[in-house]
Structures are given as structure tokens and as C-alpha cells.
Amino acid sequence: MKRLLQLSILFITILFISSCGSDSGGPNPEITSVQPESGPPGTSVTIAGKGFRPHGEMNVTFGGSSATLISATEDQIQTEVPDGLSEGSAPVEVSVEGETASGPSFMVEAKAPGISSVEPDSGTVGTEVTIKGMNFSPTASETAISFDGTSATVKSASETQLVTEVPQGATDGPIEVTVKQKSTTGPEFDVITEGVLKVYTNTTGDDKDSDRYDMFIDGTDVASIANSGIATFPDIEKGNHDLELSGIKSNCSVQGQNPRTANIVAGDTTSTTFDVQCTVPTKNKIAFYSKRDGDREIFIMDEDGSNHQKLTDNNIYDDSPLISNDGTKILFGRSESGNYGIYIMDADGTNTRKIVDATGPFCWSPDGTKIAFVDERNGNREIYTIKVDGTDETRLTNSAGYDGSPGWSPDGSKIAFASSRDGDSEIYIMDPNGGNLQQITNDAHQNYGARWSPDGSQIMFKSDRDNRHYEIYVMNADGAGQTRITNNSSDSESLPSWSPDGTHIVYSSDKETSYKIFKLNADGSGTSEKLSNNDTDRAPFWSPVK
Numbered sequence: 001m002k003r004l005l006q007l008s009i010l011f012i013t014i015l016f017i018s019s020c021g022s023d024s025g026g027p028n029p030e031i032t033s034v035q036p037e038s039g040p041p042g043t044s045v046t047i048a049g050k051g052f053r054p055h056g057e058m059n060v061t062f063g064g065s066s067a068t069l070i071s072a073t074e075d076q077i078q079t080e081v082p083d084g085l086s087e088g089s090a091p092v093e094v095s096v097e098g099e100t101a102s103g104p105s106f107m108v109e110a111k112a113p114g115i116s117s118v119e120p121d122s123g124t125v126g127t128e129v130t131i132k133g134m135n136f137s138p139t140a141s142e143t144a145i146s147f148d149g150t151s152a153t154v155k156s157a158s159e160t161q162l163v164t165e166v167p168q169g170a171t172d173g174p175i176e177v178t179v180k181q182k183s184t185t186g187p188e189f190d191v192i193t194e195g196v197l198k199v200y201t202n203t204t205g206d207d208k209d210s211d212r213y214d215m216f217i218d219g220t221d222v223a224s225i226a227n228s229g230i231a232t233f234p235d236i237e238k239g240n241h242d243l244e245l246s247g248i249k250s251n252c253s254v255q256g257q258n259p260r261t262a263n264i265v266a267g268d269t270t271s272t273t274f275d276v277q278c279t280v281p282t283k284n285k286i287a288f289y290s291k292r293d294g295d296r297e298i299f300i301m302d303e304d305g306s307n308h309q310k311l312t313d314n315n316i317y318d319d320s321p322l323i324s325n326d327g328t329k330i331l332f333g334r335s336e337s338g339n340y341g342i343y344i345m346d347a348d349g350t351n352t353r354k355i356v357d358a359t360g361p362f363c364w365s366p367d368g369t370k371i372a373f374v375d376e377r378n379g380n381r382e383i384y385t386i387k388v389d390g391t392d393e394t395r396l397t398n399s400a401g402y403d404g405s406p407g408w409s410p411d412g413s414k415i416a417f418a419s420s421r422d423g424d425s426e427i428y429i430m431d432p433n434g435g436n437l438q439q440i441t442n443d444a445h446q447n448y449g450a451r452w453s454p455d456g457s458q459i460m461f462k463s464d465r466d467n468r469h470y471e472i473y474v475m476n477a478d479g480a481g482q483t484r485i486t487n488n489s490s491d492s493e494s495l496p497s498w499s500p501d502g503t504h505i506v507y508s509s510d511k512e513t514s515y516k517i518f519k520l521n522a523d524g525s526g527t528s529e530k531l532s533n534n535d536t537d538r539a540p541f542w543s544p545v546k
Contacts, residue, residue: 031103063090148173281327305531311349416450440479
């Protein structure tokens with residue numbers, strides 16, 4: 001009986017130890033792998049092993065911070081890296097019913113950045129841009145920003161906001177932010193490389209152009225503009241562009257440069273104004289110069305010698321006026337401080353400017369775009385041409401003698417001039433480029449100047465071939481039929497100027513002891529008519545406008 005009691009006590013003790021020991025019915029927990037092995041907080045992680053309790057007391061930690069259990073079986077736990085962990089190694093542990101298993105460490109990385117907004121979403125190079133989002137670094141050196149691949153400077157940084165500016169060379173495309181080797185792409189940014197061009201026209205004066213002008217940009221006709229109007233061009237690429245106003249009436253001209261250069265600034269408006277001055281063509285007028293006020297000034301009068309008007313008024317010498325074929329401009333010479341130059345002004349005496357320094361004489365081309373002139377800049381008097389804007393100077397003659405007194409034919413095909421290349425002064429003809437030289441006078445006397453008739457069939461000149469006094473002669477354009485027109489036995493006659501219809505000439509002569517202006521039939525018939533009673537009135541030029 002006693003033996004039976006002892007066995008009963010031993011059985012009860014073993015049963016108690018079996019039911020109240022350290023295990024509730026399974027092995028201790030064990031971690032065999034953690035996947036993935038790295039990632040930012042919030043990363044979904046699978047922990048594989050054994051001894052897990054899906055329905056028991058179980059806890060997972062990363063670096064001591066508890067993680068949320070998403071799901072669990074006896075050999076696998078699904079969880080995620082808890083927020084708030086610092087970057088670096090974080091040991092993974094699983095605790096089951098008081099027993100803890102340690103696994104490999106999880107490498108905690110920074111969270112990937114995210115962009116929520118970009119303001120503004122367009123701009124020019126240098127525009128400040130604010131990028132808002134998350135998981136940025138407050139340390140600017142840890143952050144990189146690019147505009148469609150072009151790196152930009154980080155001006156300021158916080159965890160939720162970056163400030164930068166559009167870099168030089170940026171093009172349209174997405175903005176990308178990289179923080180600690182993790183990148184995110186934001187919205188497209190429009191890099192503005194165009195600007196706005198506004199062109200104004202302001203036309204003043206008489207006989208204005210009623211038609212519209214043509215506006216050329218870089219050689220392309222892009223728009224028409226009223227004579228006093230505005231045209232707006234919204235999408236002009238930044239940089240320099242050539243602008244030209246065209247289709248302007250012959251009696252009107254642009255004041256200032258035309259063409260001109262406009263510098264277009266991206267994102268900005270560039271404006272330019274073409275001021276156009278219109279004048280009534282000088283018609284039925286004779287220009288001349290006079291010393292009646294003490295110095296040489298340019299005057300103009302009616303064809304009958306009445307209504308004298310002074311066009312220049314200064315303390316310097318102005319002389320030799322030539323009215324352009326359209327009657328809107330006057331070419332003249334000016335001597336200032338010992339320097340002689342060729343100038344141009346409007347027919348009313350305004351808007352004077354120098355074309356070139358030269359000794360003269362000079363003449364217009366028929367279309368008014370060029371002049372031919374004489375100068376000694378290469379050691380000898382030679383003939384040159386130049387555009388009226390002072391560009392494209394070209395030398396036409398190169399002889400040992402004197403070359404001077406050029407006259408351009410009405411059709412523009414020839415230039416007549418005087419030259420002493422054969423010993424005395426003779427009249428020659430050449431092409432406007434200096435080629436195809438022809439001599440059309442040949443005697444032992446001095447022949448100067450050349451003024452073509454309006455129809456181009458004849459040339460007037462002056463010569464001392466009779467009585468050693470300079471008189472006016474006329475000949476055919478080929479040099480034939482040389483005929484004396486004046487017979488004044490004076491010391492000198494000036495170069496004549498034809499009337500627009502070719503029936504008369506005006507010239508100055510000192511046959512009354514001082515120079516005055518006279519009118520005569522172009523064939524020399526009849527009696528000369530005195531148009532000027534003032535002493536020292538010289539170099540008359542009849543307006544070519546019919």
C-alpha cells in the first residue's frame with residue numbers, strides 16, 4: 001500500500017512538471033532569414049524561421065523598435081520596418097512567449113524623396129523655383145536637383161522644401177530630386193527661351209505713305225504695319241535679331257538705323273520704334289550755295305529766281321548742293337576745322353549727317369543709294385563709290401593723273417569723269433565698277449566735269465579750249481558733236497545743271513565781276529536770264545523731279 005502511494009505521488013509530480021514547464025507545446029523561436037535586407041522605414045519585410053506562434057504572444061523589433069505584425073504562421077512573419085528608425089544597422093528580433101530569437105541586422109535606409117508641387121512651373125534661366133515634397137534632406141550637399149538632366153544649384157533645403165533656380169542650358173522637361181542616391185521625378189518644367197517683340201511706327205511730315213509698311217525679321221517678311229501703328233510678335237527666340245522696315249514711299253525715310261538689331265530677352269518684352277519722316281519732294285526748285293551772309297550756306301529758290309530760302313545756318317562752310325532724283329535729299333560738302341566731308345540732309349535742311357570724309361567733288365547714283373566722290377586718301381585724287389549709309393566704300397580709279405568731277409548717267413550704267421592721265425584733263429566714261437574705260441574728249445586743253453542730260457543722250461562739261469576762258473559745252477554721250485553753249489569771255493563758268501525736261505540749264509558765272517546764277521536754253525540759243533543778284537551765289541543745281 002505504501003509502495004502504491006509513492007508511485008502515485010511520483011506520477012503526479014511528473015505530470016505537473018510536464019504541464020507547467022517553459023514551453024507551451026512547441027520549439028523555441030528561430031530566425032533563418034530576413035528579406036529584403038535593407039530599405040527605408042515602411043518597407044515590407046518577410047521574416048522566415050520556426051517556432052513562431054500565430055495565435056500566441058509574439059513581438060518583432062527592429063533595433064529595439066516594435067514593428068507591426070501584418071500576418072504570421074509558424075514559420076513566417078510579415079511585418080514592416082517601423083517609422084522613426086535612424087539610418088544604419090538595426091538588429092531584427094522575434095519574441096515568442098518570453099523567448100527571443102535574434103536574426104540578421106536590417107540596414108535602414110533613408111526614405112525616398114517625393115515631390116508634391118513645383119512653383120512656378122515655367123520660367124526663364126535664373127528664375128527661382130520652390131519644390132515642395134517629403135523626405136528631403138535639410139543638408140543641401142546631400143541633395144541634387146536637375147531640370148531635364150541639367151544640374152541646378154540648391155539655394156536652400158529643408159525636409160519638406162527645396163529652393164533652386166533654372167540653370168543655364170536648361171531645356172523643357174521634368175525636374176528630378178535626388179537625396180542620398182534616391183531619386184524622384186516631378187512634373188514637367190517649361191523653360192522659357194522666347195521673348196516678345198513690339199515694333200512701333202511713327203510717321204510724320206507731309207505727303208505720308210498711305211500704304212502699310214512691311215516688317216522683316218532676319219530677312220523674312222513677317223507682318224505689315226500701319227504708317228503709325230504697332231505690331232506684336234510674341235514668340236521670338238532670345239538673342240539678337242535683324243529688323244528692317246520696308247515698303248516705304250520714296251519721299252519718306254527712316255530716321256536712325258534701318259535695318260537695326262534688336263536684342264530679345266527671354267520672358268521679357270523688347271520694343272523698338274521706327275520713326276519715319278516724310279517730305280514733299282523738292283520740285284521746281286534750284287539749290288545753290290552763297291556767301292551773302294559771310295560764310296557759305298545752302299539756299300534754295302524757285303525756278304524763276306524768287307523765294308530764296310536758307311537751308312543751313314552755321315559758322316562753317318557748306319557748298320555744292322545736289323538734290324536727289326526723288327527730290328527728298330540734298331547732298332552737299334562741308335568744311336569744318338580744315339576737314340572737308342560729304343554730308344546728306346533732308347530737302348528741308350533737317351536731319352543732317354556725314355557720309356564720308358573726302359575732298360570732293362561728288363554726285364548721286366540715280367537710285368539715291370550711293371554716291372561717287374573724289375579723295376586723295378591714297379596719295380592721288382581718285383574716284384570712289386560709297387553707300388549713303390557710309391558703308392561699302394569701293395575705289396574705282398587708279399591712275400597717276402588726277403581723276404575727278406564724276407557724273408552718274410541717268411540709267412546708272414555709266415560714270416563720266418575728268419582725268420589728267422594723258423597729260424591734260426579729258427572726259428572719260430567707265431562702268432560703275434571702274435571697268436570698260438572710254439575716252440570721249442581728246443584735245444590739248446582742259447576739260448572738266450560731266451553732267452548728263454535727263455534722257456542720258458548728252459553730256460555737258462566745261463572747257464578752256466576757246467580763248468582760254470572756261471565755257472560750257474555739250475556733246476553726245478559718245479563724245480561726238482561737241483558744241484560750245486556759252487560765250488561770256490569771263491574768267492570761269494561753273495558746271496551746269498539741266499532742267500528736269502532737258503530744255504534749259506542753270507550755271508554760275510563771274511561775267512558780272514562776281515558770281516551770280518543764270519539760266520539759258522540747253523542748246524545755247526537766246527539770251528541768258530539772271531536768277532540771282534547776290535554776289536557769290538554759285539553751284540546751282542536744278543531739282544530733277546518733274
